[in-house]
């Protein structure tokens with residue numbers, strides 16, 4: 263079943279009902295896949311009665327960078343994007359953990375080289391933690407190669423890129439796996455269809471570097487930061503497929519995925535084939551920060567409701 267989008271959305275900075283959030287069928291976004299998007303999360307903190315949007319400024323910066331890479335007109339300042347998103351959240355009165363989506367897209371009905379007009383859509387989908395965070399996932403290496411940086415821009419969330427991710431994900435599901443790991447055209451580990459890959463070897467974390475045709479993931483950066491703060495060494499480097507078979511633990515991470523243990527690759531168990539202790543420790547540190555139970559990194563959490571959200575005692 264598709265998830266249920268919250269009833270109010272935002273179109274070009276205006277709050278509109280879901281049914282009125284419409285784009286023309288001949289827009290550049292539909293004709294050419296000319297759009298960039300962001301997936302963000304808002305975390306509900308029951309004790310503080312507030313919703314925290316995680317790393318909002320970083321997501322907006324990546325969206326604007328993506329628009330530059332796609333050569334879309336720089337139609338939106340960060341402040342406009344933030345207000346569009348926050349107004350939509352407030353219009354829905356959201357008081358639960360949600361996945362938030364923003365799409366900047368080529369509107370109008372022009373030709374391939376058009377760069378505007380540019381439209382903006384924002385919406386929210388209530389989404390609690392997935393079962394895979396607790397249970398882990400069995401993963402296959404894809405027969406599809408990851409898009410290469412000299413063909414498409416993997417480091418930004420260009421909508422058209424996801425033809426690659428979707429093909430890989432569908433293949434893995436057809437074959438009975440819970441997810442897919444995609445290799446670069448050179449055969450090195452790149453990333454999942456919506457998450458960045460980490461493994462543990464000799465107690466240290468290893469993750470493909472940003473030249474491995476990965477998205478410059480905000481969760482990846484969060485995990486690297488939290489790990490280093492905990493005294494865990496992190497190495498960003500090229501990783502071979504068969505080195506993953508030798509890992510003690512593996513997981514992948516992303517805004518939507520959060521941190522999910524990888525139990526096996528190509529049906530070869532990773533370590534003991536169960537979520538490992540370092541993965542569990544990083545999950546705890548991650549959820550403490552995103553949900554606002556930890557005071558660390560306050561600049562990563564943008565409160566939606568502030569004091570206005572506190573219920574009268």
Ligand code: PMP
Nearest residue numbers: 456457458477479480481516517
């Ligand atoms: N890789 C891909 C291909 C993704 O779509 C995502 C999800 N945005 C990620 C990695 C994780 O990125 P982030 O941590 O910024 O959500």
